[in-house]
Structure formats: structure tokens, C-alpha cells
Amino acid sequence: MRGMFITCEGPEGSGKSTHSRRLAEQLRACGLSVLHTREPGGTPTGEAVRLLLQHDGAGESPVATAEVLLFCASRAQLIAQVIAPALERGTWVVCDRFTDSTLAYQGYGRGFDLPTLRALNTFATGGLVPDLTLLFDVDTPLGLKRVHARTAASGAVPADRFERESLAFHEKIRNGFLDLAASEPSRFRVLDTTPAVDAVFANVWKAVQPHLPASITTGKAVDHAG
Numbered sequence: 456m457r458g459m460f461i462t463c464e465g466p467e468g469s470g471k472s473t474h475s476r477r478l479a480e481q482l483r484a485c486g487l488s489v490l491h492t493r494e495p496g497g498t499p500t501g502e503a504v505r506l507l508l509q510h511d512g513a514g515e516s517p518v519a520t521a522e523v524l525l526f527c528a529s530r531a532q533l534i535a536q537v538i539a540p541a542l543e544r545g546t547w548v549v550c551d552r553f554t555d556s557t558l559a560y561q562g563y564g565r566g567f568d569l570p571t572l573r574a575l576n577t578f579a580t581g582g583l584v585p586d587l588t589l590l591f592d593v594d595t596p597l598g599l600k601r602v603h604a605r606t607a608a609s610g611a612v613p614a615d616r617f618e619r620e621s622l623a624f625h626e627k628i629r630n631g632f633l634d635l636a637a638s639e640p641s642r643f644r645v646l647d648t649t650p651a652v653d654a655v656f657a658n659v660w661k662a663v664q665p666h667l668p669a670s671i672t673t674g675k676a677v678d679h680a681g
């Protein structure tokens with residue numbers, strides 16, 4: 456049976472990476488084969504593109520049009536090399552960011568028209584659409600505060616190109632994601648990540664559990680203490 460494709464989306468610091476990793480662990484604890492990956496990245500080509508996009512790896516910032524195409528290039532590689540083959544062999548895929556981030560950042564944020572971006576997304580993915588999209592939503596200042604705390608805690612790593620954008624830009628992204636979720640309620644689940652991580656994860660699990668195969672009823676809880 457084909458694996459389930461779950462994407463985690465949302466603005467900066469909303470908890471995508473935290474919860475997508477934890478979700479993958481919890482699904483594995485249920486006995487499923489699970490692949491956790493991220494965008495941009497997830498392949499050698501994609502990780503090279505990530506450096507160009509987020510850290511000006513070529514020594515200059517890509518212009519807005521190049522930015523769209525670089526994200527799509529990373530996505531095309533990830534789909535062809537990793538995601539599609541995994542789903543085909545029955546592995547579940549949990550992906551940290553996907554096509555909705557392009558619509559939110561380059562559409563609502565940078566002002567490209569959504570039909571063009573949707574066409575580019577379809578070109579990059581070959582039409583593959585997530586079975587379930589978890590939208591991690593948080594008040595913009597709180598999300599940015601978390602990112603800055605994370606960056607400070609990690610030492611030398613400088614804030615990436617998107618993290619350095621204005622509060623107004625990040626507000627547009629957040630509202631864009633909420634708009635996208637409202638327009639496709641059957642695919643999206645919106646999760647407020649203001650509460651503590653464990654409380655948020657309980658809601659993540661509630662959203663995913665109904666999709667588990669009938670043979671799996673409850674998963675062994677993964678202990679995150681310590």
C-alpha cells in the first residue's frame with residue numbers, strides 16, 4: 456500500500472521542525488516505515504540550493520524570480536529522488552515545508568501571482584499533492600522570538616535571509632498560510648502552537664491518528680523527557 460504523505464507548514468518559529476521530527480518518531484514507534492525530510496534540501500542538490508537560498512551561498516542574494524525557481528528545483532529533485540520512491544514502497548513521508556511555503560512566501564510575501572506559482576509547483580512535483588498538511592500557526596512576534604532564541608542558543612550561525620525580513624513580511628506569510636488552509640479545509644489541519652510543545656504535539660497526534668492503518672490503533676508513546 457502507498458505511504459501517506461504529510462507536510463508541515465507555517466511561518467518562522469511556529470514549530471514545524473520540532474513537531475515534524477517528533478511525528479516521524481511517533482509513527483515509527485507505531486511500526487510504520489517513515490521518512491523525515493525537509494525543504495529546501497533533502498538531497499545533495501537540494502541542500503546545495505538551501506545554502507544559496509537561505510545563506511546567500513553564491514555570495515549574492517538570488518533575485519525574487521530566481522528564488523522561486525530555486526525552491527522548485529530543490530523540490531523537483533526531492534520528489535524524484537526521495538519522496539515518490541518512498542511513497543511507492545509504502546513508506547510514510549513527513550516533510551518539513553513543501554508547496555504551500557512557495558505560495559505563502561513567494562505569493563503572499565513577495566507578490567507573485569498564485570496561479571503562476573501553482574503551475575510551477577505542479578511542474579516541480581509532477582502533480583503530487585500531500586494527503587495531509589499540518590499548518591503550525593503562531594502569533595508572528597512569538598514565532599520570531601523563538602527563532603532568535605534558537606539562533607542565539609546555536610552560537611555562530613547567523614539568521615537566514617528569510618528570518619531577517621520585516622515583521623510586516625512575516626505577517627503576510629502567516630495570513631497567507633491561514634488563507635490557504637481556509638481554501639482547502641479537507642487537506643489542512645491548523646494547529647495553534649502558542650501552548651507548550653507537549654500540548655501542541657498531543658493535537659498533532661490527534662490530527663494524524665485517524666489516518667493510521669486499521670491494524671495500528673495506538674502507538675507506544677515516545678518518551679521525550681531528558
Ligand SMILES: Nc1ncnc2c1ncn2[C@@H]1O[C@H](COP(=O)(O)OP(=O)(O)OP(=O)(O)O)[C@@H](O)[C@H]1O
Nearest residue numbers: 466467468469470471472473601605648650651652
Ligand atoms: N510550542 C512551543 N513552545 C515553546 N517553544 C517552542 C514551541 N515549539 C517550538 N519551540 C521552540 O521554538 C524554536 C523554533 O521551533 P522550530 O525550529 O521547530 O520552528 P520552525 O517552524 O521549524 O522554524 P523555522 O521556520 O525557522 O524552520 C525551537 O527552539 C523550538 O524548541
Ligand SMILES: [Mg+2]
Nearest residue numbers: 471472473551
Ligand atoms: Mg525549521
